[in-house]
Amino acid sequence: MHVSAGRLAIGFAILAALLYGISAPVSKILLETTSPELMAALLYLGAGIGMFAVNLATQRRSRERKEAPLSKKDLPFVIGMIVLDIAAPILLMLGLSLTTAANASLLNNFEIVTTALVALLLFREAIDRRLWIAILLIVAGSVLLTVDDLSSFSFSAGSILVILACVCWGVENNCTRMLSLKDPMQIVVVKGFGAGSGALLIAFLASGMQTDLVSVIAALVLGFFAYGLSIYLYVRAQRDLGAARTSAFYAVAPFIGAAISFAVFQTPLTPLFALAAGLMVLGAYFAAKGGHMHKHIHESVMHDHRHGHEDGHHTHVHEPPVFEEHTHEHTHERLEHDHPHGADMHHVHVHEEKK
Structure with missing residues (x-):
């Protein structure tokens, strides 16, 4: 990996995280007027519509194509990506409706764990000692955030749904990694329209289409920034960093979401949450210290x-x-x-x- 390309990729990953970080707290507000299934659909449709418009504007400026298009041999990974992108945001929105936005934001760190493990087991990505330490710390933090009350050791249904969403996105990240050399704009458009249409169908079948025009517009705009631009930058970062390390830098997003949630919702800071946050900060630090050199x-x-x-x-x-x-x-x-x-x-x- 060229040094300048690596630094640029890290910048892309962190910017992607900043954009995605606003998703959980804003979605929590919009869920008051919109069903979780429809919210998931609107977020991805916003990403697809927005990036399609950006792609058209870009192509008009430059007729020369600098990115490789998706091909037939990419189809299995495209299908896997779309199916998982339908399930993940629906699970996340359902979880958000049952837990705090700050809790859901931090739990998004569990995506690092599933991304890294799938990358290791299925795609043979190397996981060094630092990343293993990060995985253990993030798992420990996720367990603490999932427990409602240590004295009774009861689990939060909302937190479990968020973790299931992270599992889906962890597998999906690896499908996207296999496409990362292809046109990232095209990948985001396919993701947006494919996953958005699938989630919209589920919302219709589940009778969850009730909302209002302001919420629809707000969700589409949020989807463009927090999903469309964020995914585009994430795919560009994966090209140089790989799936596991990109998700490590992306770990900035949950802390941004948690900070916004505390400011907006005035969520009380409990000792359990503070301990979990500390573990995840350490986990994100170790995860970001990846990369190695050998013949x-x-x-x-x-x-x-x-x-x-x-x-x-x-x-x-x-x-x-x-x-x-x-x-x-x-x-x-x-x-x-x-x-x-x-x-x-x-x-x-x-x-x-x-x-």
């Missing part, structure tokens, strides 16, 4: 994605030379080298021993 091998591969020629991985030659980023099908010859890297799509090698 590794890139096997020969042919694929199509946006790229430049200054990162040490794209060494093919153009006649005449091309200096700007561009997209075309290209071949990576077998390469062995040593440099700092994460778990992006160009570094999917297996770590059989500690380096």
Whole structure:
């Protein structure tokens, strides 16, 4: 991973988190007039409609396509992404209706855990010691936030629903990771219209279409910023950081949401919440300290994605030379080298021993 590209990717991930951080507290307000199923639909439809408009405006300015489009071989991951994006926000909205916005915001950190574990078990992403520590701390914090009362040890239904939403998004993050070399704008539009339409159908079947015009407009605008722009930046970050590490930087979002929730709803700060928040702050810190360096091998591969020629991985030659980023099908010859890297799509090698 090129150093400047890595810093830019971290910036994308943090900005994505800032945008998503406003989602839980604002959604909590809108749920007073809108059903959870319809709210989930409007958020994703807002993302799809907004990013489709941005895409049209962008294409008019530049006729040259710099990003690789989705193809037929991407279809299994696209379907998985849409199905999980239908389930996750509905579960989150249901959970938000049963618990505090601050609680739900912090519980979103559990997405890091499921993202990392799925990345390890299914996609063979490397998880180092720091990320394992982060996972344990975040799990501990999530358990504390899920418990209503330590003396009776009863579980909060709202918190459990939020955790289930995080599980869905953790799996979905890995589906999106497999698409991260493709056009991120197209991915967000497909996500928005696909998941939004599915959730809208569920809302209709569940008789949950009651709302008002102001709430609809507010939800669509929130969806554009907190889901559309946020997802776009998240996908761009995944391209260079991989699924697990991107979700680690994205962990800023829950704390933003919790801070807004305390300010807006005047939620009382309990010792249990403070302890859980402390564990999650430590977890987010350890998760963000990823990346490693060792000698590794890139096997020969042919694929199509946006790229430049200054990162040490794209060494093919153009006649005449091309200096700007561009997209075309290209071949990576077998390469062995040593440099700092994460778990992006160009570094999917297996770590059989500690380096």
